Amino acid sequence: MENKIHNITVHFVGNKSIEELLCLSKTNLIIDDDVIVPLEKYFLDSFSTDEYFQLYHDSGLEYNVVYGTTSQIFDNPDCLLEQSVNLAKHLYEQSTHPKIKGGEFYTVYLKDCLLDGETVDAVGLFKSENKDTFLKVLREGGNFNLESEQGINIKKLDKGCLIFNKDRENGYVVAVVDNTNRGVDAQYWIDDFLHVRQRKDEYANTENVMAMAKQFITKELPKKFEVPKADQIDLLNRSLQFFKEKDTFDIEDFANEVIEQPEVIESFKSYKKNYEEEHATEIDDSFTISQHAFKKQQRSYKRIIRLDKKIQIIIDGNRDHIEQGEDEKGKYYKVYYNTEE
DSSP states (O other): OOOOOEEEEEEOOOOOOGGGOOOSSSSSSOOOHHHHHHHHHHTTTTTOOOOOOOOOTTTGGOOHHHHHHHHHHHHOOHHHHHHHHHHHHHHHHOOTTTOOEEEEEEEEEEEEEEEEEEEEEEEEEEEEEEOOOEEEEETTTTTTEEEEEEEOTTOOOOOEEEESSSSSSGGOOOEEEOOOOSSSGIIIIIIIIOEEOOOOOOOHHHHHHHHHHHHHEEEIIIHSOOOOOHHHHHHHHHHHHHHOOOEEHHHHHHHIIIIIIIHHEEEEEEHHHHHHHTOOOOOOOOOEEOHHHHHHHHOOOOOOOETTTTEEEEEHHHOGGGEEEETTTTEEEEEEOOOOO
16 A cells, blocks of 8 residues: 655644743654554544534634645645744744643645545644653563663554645645643644634534534523423434434424424524524534434433432433323322333
């Protein structure tokens, strides 16, 4: 198989706020053939999602540093070293949170990457912040010794992005990985350095409409209508069934098949508009459903009734099997079933 790495540079980017150094290389990295395969594995294996982003800037794409440098690399791959220096300086300027770790910063030109069935080149930006301890067994004569070394675990990419040479006028197609610093300080890689936002595609539409529907059912609906917890969970189950069985989402079909009641449908459509404004996003009324986004979002649909502190009822099926009531002893749920396992 032909190697994807066409050229690569590496610099060390420290934390500017604690006066760590920015160490810039003067040449591209020369890689031995036996290192290329594990290096590609380290760079690329963490990108296993269909969620894509795009570079942007509120004042215009030309003000996005990563967009400008990447565009020059795509126009002239031989300028990789020069532009990687600009990228390293830009990253150093964003590395001001005290929790940010210094590390090696790689700029890589990748040939013939597969994106949605199309072969395109890509620029990869990666940063390794954490080092693991490895043991090396040495055989000396008839004896064995152990030595420890600090190195990079190729199964643990800390930070990375792939910028595919596609849809240039809209900020390219970008895949992002950030496995460290998940707190506020993590924003420096995604927001401050890359400055990306989610692309408007079927994955984003599916993810956003499922999140919006769940929030409407669990938060908004109980405020405006007297909806028992079991009925809320029934709506969550019907929503999941809709997304599981359908190939396309249509807001009218969803409203009529899942929500049903006219006054609740009107409230749902109004809530969708408010949700879009609050989250600075736009959800299409009709789109192809992404099964990858569905599988990710369905894990957030909690269909559990919690009673007191230690009793839980999980409703993953027919709502008609559950009855709620109250008698002289207190509130109760009655559960009907056919078989017991």
